[in-house]
Amino acid sequence: MALSDLFSRRRKEHAESEVGASDAPVHPTKVLARFIAGLSSRSQPVLLDLGPVVGTNVSFFGEQLGCKIIVEDLSKDIDRHVRDGSLDQLPAFLMKRFPQESSSIDGILCWDVFDYLDKKSAKPLAEQLIRMLRPDGVLLAFFGTAQPQPGSRPEYTRHVVVDKAKLQHRPYAAARQKQRPLPNRDIQLLFEPLRIVEQFLLKTNLREVLFRKPPEKPAASVAPSA
Amino acid sequence: MWKRDEAVRPTSGQPATPAAAASTQPVTTPAAVQPDVRRIERDIVNIGKSVVIKGELNGSEDLTIEGHVEGRIELKDHVLTIGPNGKIKAQVFAKAVIVLGEVNGNVTASEKVDIRDGGSVDGDIISPRVAIAEGAHFRGSVDMQRKGAQPGQQKSASSSQPEKEKAQAAASASAQPQAAAH
Secondary structure (H helix, E strand, O other), X not given: OOHHHXXXXXXXXXXXXXXXXXXXXXXXXXXXXXXXXXXXXXXXXXXXEOOOOOHHHHHHXXXXXXXEEEEOOHHHHHHHHHHHOOXXXXXXXXXXXXXXXXXXXXXXXXXXXXXXXXXXXXXXXHXXXXXXXEEEEEEEEEEEOOOOOOOOOOEEEEEEEEEOOEEEEEEEEOOOOOOOOOXXXXXXXXXXXXXXXXXXXXXXXXXXXXXXXXOOOOHHHHXXXX | OOOHHHHHHHHHOOOXXXXXXXXXXXXXXXXXXXXXXXXXXXXEEEEOOOOEEEEEEEOOOEEEEOOEEEEEEEEEEEEEEEOXXXXXXXXXXXXXXXXXXXXXXOEEEEEEEEEOOOXXXXXXXXXXXXXXXXXXXXXXXXXXXXXXXXXXXXXXXXXXXXXXXXXXXXXXXHHHHHHHOX
16 A cells, blocks of 8 residues: 555544544633643753643744653543553553653653543552652643543543643543543542642543652651651 | 644645655755755745654754654754644754644743644643644643743733733633634
8 A cells, every 4th residue: 555545544534533622612711820830940841741632732832831742542442442451451561561761750641531530440540640650740630520420532632831821621532431430539649659749620620639659757857866 | 933834734635746855955864875855935844754863953043844753853943843744753942843744852931832723742841832732632731931021020910900911801801713713
């Protein structure tokens, strides 16, 4: 097959999967500005984005923070496991998914990826994110609070940053429905020892949470006292 | 300068002719390959889609690649365009890089990297400006750190200059139609 055919097919597939990108609704966000503020004091921060590649987001964060952005689109991994019928292997896959070194990431954009994972898969992903996050680093995550509608068409949301206070939600086709929403207590337990520093429940039934990894304790406090 | 690829497009589907090949000025001369390199405009050189180059490609003029290149490409003060048929497996260094084809390797640009709809990059990008269209494929990291700029100064400057924020917002907005068009 010629490369040009491959590209035209890819464009066609993409056009079919993307629903009204320019007409997608814009929602307020409370936590994004705080996420950026949490990183603004750092020089050359490293961001990890678990969503799909969005060019305007890359430009936005690059211009705001002068940062390095690593994009690891987990929706593709989830879809692949669904298609292959190997969802039982997803927890083990997620444990080895990230080659990044421990404590090497300043900020993580999870968006709503945890809504598409069951508890067995969510745990290893959270462990890996905690491992990669630097002390005092921040993690942004969204959690749906509404029960998934049975029979509805599964779709992911591409979160496009309009500005610090607004996100455009662009739906696109998914292979897996959203899972049951996590209660607040489960969210806290999932990300321990991270601390929730900001949490907002929006009218859109979306819970926005900003986590921060506690700073490392000084070595002196670890030493046993006489 | 970003319209240069438009001048290249009409030739992308045309087969390379021996006459055209005879009038070429090769960017480099890899040992095993006689490149089909054509000068289609005064300052833009085109590497045809039947050409395979393995080795190091250096140049001092804008270049469009429709063929296959493996190794290293260096056009430090010029624009490199990877055409829709171009397939690159190389480290790329240029002033600006426009990707409509496929790149496997790290891309470093002193001004801008632009991955257009249908373009694909597997590798790390280092550039002060990066544009990724909605239909593009990208896997890797983007480093937009401005060399020579102190991050602290940059942030304080941007926070004290609302005009700059507006300009950034306008730049984002101007990028939006490109993304939304697909």
